[in-house]
Amino acid sequence: MKHPWRVLYQMAKADFLERVRRYSFLLILAGALYMAYAVITEKVVVVVGDGYRGVYNSAWIGMLMAICCSTFLSLCGFYVVKNAIERDSTTRVGRILAATPMPKVLYTVAKTVSNFAVLASMVLVLMAAALAMQWLRPEARPISLWQLWSPFLLIDLPVMFVAGSLALLFETLPVLRGGVGNVIYFFLWTFALTGGATTGMDDATGIHVLTTSTQQALARLDPGGKTKNFSLSIGPDHAWRTFLWNGVDWTPRLLAARLLWAATGLGLAVLASVFFHRFDPAREKIRDKKLKEKRNAVVDDPALAIEHPQPTPARATLTPLGARGQNRFTRLVLSELFLMIKGLHWWWYVVAAGLLIAEFASPTAQAREGVLLAAWIWPVLVWSQMGCRESRNATQSLIFSAERVVYRQLAALWTAGVLVALLTGAGTAFRLLTSLDWPQLAAWCAGALFIPSLALALGVWSGSSKLFEAIYTMWWYVGPLHQLPSLDFVGGSRASSSPGLYLTLAAALLLASCLGRRRQVAYA
Amino acid sequence: MKLTIDRVSKRYGANTLALQDFSLDLGSGILGLLGPNGAGKTTLMSILATITKPTSGTIQWNGTDLAADPNAIRSVLGYLPQDFGVYPNLNAVEFLEYLAAVKGLDSASARRRIDELLNLVNLTDVRKRPLGGYSGGMRQRIGIAQALLNDPKLLIVDEPTAGLDPEERVRFRNLLSDLSGDRIVILSTHIVSDVEATATDIALIAQGRLVAHAAPEELLRAVEGKVWEWVVPSSELNAARQQFLISNTSRRGDGVHVRLLASQPPPGTTSVAPTLEDAYLFCLSQHRAGAAA
Numbered sequence: 001m002k003h004p005w006r007v008l009y010q011m012a013k014a015d016f017l018e019r020v021r022r023y024s025f026l027l028i029l030a031g032a033l034y035m036a037y038a039v040i041t042e043k044v045v046v047v048v049g050d051g052y053r054g055v056y057n058s059a060w061i062g063m064l065m066a067i068c069c070s071t072f073l074s075l076c077g078f079y080v081v082k083n084a085i086e087r088d089s090t091t092r093v094g095r096i097l098a099a100t101p102m103p104k105v106l107y108t109v110a111k112t113v114s115n116f117a118v119l120a121s122m123v124l125v126l127m128a129a130a131l132a133m134q135w136l137r138p139e140a141r142p143i144s145l146w147q148l149w150s151p152f153l154l155i156d157l158p159v160m161f162v163a164g165s166l167a168l169l170f171e172t173l174p175v176l177r178g179g180v181g182n183v184i185y186f187f188l189w190t191f192a193l194t195g196g197a198t199t200g201m202d203d204a205t206g207i208h209v210l211t212t213s214t215q216q217a218l219a220r221l222d223p224g225g226k227t228k229n230f231s232l233s234i235g236p237d238h239a240w241r242t243f244l245w246n247g248v249d250w251t252p253r254l255l256a257a258r259l260l261w262a263a264t265g266l267g268l269a270v271l272a273s274v275f276f277h278r279f280d281p282a283r284e285k286i287r288d289k290k291l292k293e294k295r296n297a298v299v300d301d302p303a304l305a306i307e308h309p310q311p312t313p314a315r316a317t318l319t320p321l322g323a324r325g326q327n328r329f330t331r332l333v334l335s336e337l338f339l340m341i342k343g344l345h346w347w348w349y350v351v352a353a354g355l356l357i358a359e360f361a362s363p364t365a366q367a368r369e370g371v372l373l374a375a376w377i378w379p380v381l382v383w384s385q386m387g388c389r390e391s392r393n394a395t396q397s398l399i400f401s402a403e404r405v406v407y408r409q410l411a412a413l414w415t416a417g418v419l420v421a422l423l424t425g426a427g428t429a430f431r432l433l434t435s436l437d438w439p440q441l442a443a444w445c446a447g448a449l450f451i452p453s454l455a456l457a458l459g460v461w462s463g464s465s466k467l468f469e470a471i472y473t474m475w476w477y478v479g480p481l482h483q484l485p486s487l488d489f490v491g492g493s494r495a496s497s498s499p500g501l502y503l504t505l506a507a508a509l510l511l512a513s514c515l516g517r518r519r520q521v522a523y524a
Numbered sequence: 525m526k527l528t529i530d531r532v533s534k535r536y537g538a539n540t541l542a543l544q545d546f547s548l549d550l551g552s553g554i555l556g557l558l559g560p561n562g563a564g565k566t567t568l569m570s571i572l573a574t575i576t577k578p579t580s581g582t583i584q585w586n587g588t589d590l591a592a593d594p595n596a597i598r599s600v601l602g603y604l605p606q607d608f609g610v611y612p613n614l615n616a617v618e619f620l621e622y623l624a625a626v627k628g629l630d631s632a633s634a635r636r637r638i639d640e641l642l643n644l645v646n647l648t649d650v651r652k653r654p655l656g657g658y659s660g661g662m663r664q665r666i667g668i669a670q671a672l673l674n675d676p677k678l679l680i681v682d683e684p685t686a687g688l689d690p691e692e693r694v695r696f697r698n699l700l701s702d703l704s705g706d707r708i709v710i711l712s713t714h715i716v717s718d719v720e721a722t723a724t725d726i727a728l729i730a731q732g733r734l735v736a737h738a739a740p741e742e743l744l745r746a747v748e749g750k751v752w753e754w755v756v757p758s759s760e761l762n763a764a765r766q767q768f769l770i771s772n773t774s775r776r777g778d779g780v781h782v783r784l785l786a787s788q789p790p791p792g793t794t795s796v797a798p799t800l801e802d803a804y805l806f807c808l809s810q811h812r813a814g815a816a817a
Binding site for chain 2: 316317318320321328331333334335338339342343353389394395396397398399400401402403404407408409470522523
């Protein structure tokens, strides 16, 4: 192929421009800016050792922002960019590209570069925000651009490249292409953050470079103190002492490790080309075909159905319809429920049933604090279809031209989502009911209403299942799993549960869903 | 049964006017909406199907303003969009059952109607197959079936025969003719033969404006005595193209048989009976000439 670099540049550029002009990019950008604001206003703090924080000089601010970037953006950003191939497939641009001499590896590398460019642009925004932050908060002067920005350049950019290449690799693998991949990435991300890494090649996120450096600086200042502690906290967990930290000493070994991670990203992009289907419909639909063969042993080729046409009726007539049924809403709820669970594998039901039995069988406390958590993360991919199924499958024009669609269909969909929560959490509700634990039962009810409301609102407003999958999984991990007060929507313990808050939130989200759907339907 | 479109305009952004003061009164029968690509057909269909709001103008269904009560039209509407998706994990019956529930049909009526429709669109054999495995034509037929689910009084079909094989196309035309008795059917297409076979009325649309609205016979009368056949050598074909509005060419042993539209016939031509395609091209060329002037 002639001029591969030009092709690479143009492909990455077109893809980048197409993405940054979408609302989802602005949404994440707004999130990144809020993160910067949270750092500036000390809503997000890093506490080292026994209540220490660094003096807000260039090094500390750069480190703080870079850590936030490396943790949150590597998670949210992954979900934002994990649609490069999918978009080419749905817009059918992919088939045009597939008919050109472009090698597969060039395509996957170009898409990875585009993924990286999108994430890097957010990093750039945060770099500017870091500069503004030090200017706004004159705790330590002067501003050193190297100390301020080196963590972004050497920690965050390789992380973004790896996240971008992983997003592409996931898209090329049929198993990881959908929601399963989204959930698996979350756990991979959690492991990368919390796994016992050192400052070597096992430190994917680069955070341990920063933690080690700050802990060493603190150990020199306070040799006898507890210096091993390093926590990134959200909320009121503030430091009460300061120490001076002048940044990471970037040794050749550290630089090599970061560069190796960038090279790993490139390797993943090349690996993705092995699995990339090049928009071959036969390969794109292998899974569908297998399913089809299983369900339809007799007719397994579309052509066969056309070869045996039925005789044309002498004159087409339609028998008159009866009066509209009285139980139309119930029927619609059941239809929405059926649509939600249709296509799930048998093992999904086995696990859900197992969890339900475990809820019934466990003592109340264990059911509430443990099994219910699993039971309410398991249907994440069922809930995540809510509100965005129409845009994902391009059925808006069919659905939105129906009568009273905004409130009737949306209410039916929400009810179906609540039913999923009620059914999967029924065991815990039974335990709470039999132990007459009314406050916890109220928390359970609030959770059951809150989760589908969140799914519906995010689905309607984003038009994608990914936003809910990312936010809900992260929220579940931070809130219910760690029983963090005010973030625990499940109500794992009395101290952490806030049913009133989540009932209010559920109502607000439901209202937001209605407003979002009204925006989508011309005559709402 | 009456659909009134009164001075409807639709603007996209600051510069794109997809429809301009479009007015039309429709009663039962099939209206063939013809026009070149980008003429505004799909925009008009979307507005009538309550998917898009017009920028100005009103639409009334039996005297009820669509803006005041969109459900008046939605309850009697069957709509087949030009581009639509399906839920790939559902089979034909499940998908239609779902849409029947959305449209408010009760289970028994829906089941009976779905059986009838699958038979009408020739999908009974593959009714249990997931839609994800359907070919483009089969998917289009599912679209046709869903549009007829609620026994619509207003049936709007946008490029319905796209992707259908010739046999299915004929089948669909017949189906549309059979069902048109007590309904208003709006068939938007740029395939003139589809309109020729089914339409009782034709509306020509170009650059967002209504160019003509008449019965097919009236349109044909307008070009009577203006269609000619001329046999030219292959080498002169390009020159003929420059000179005349040509509606068709076919190569034969004695040269290229050129079908052309002209008020004054060139020497050596013979008059031929006009087709709807001739009438369509003539109207468009007149409109373009008028717009240019």
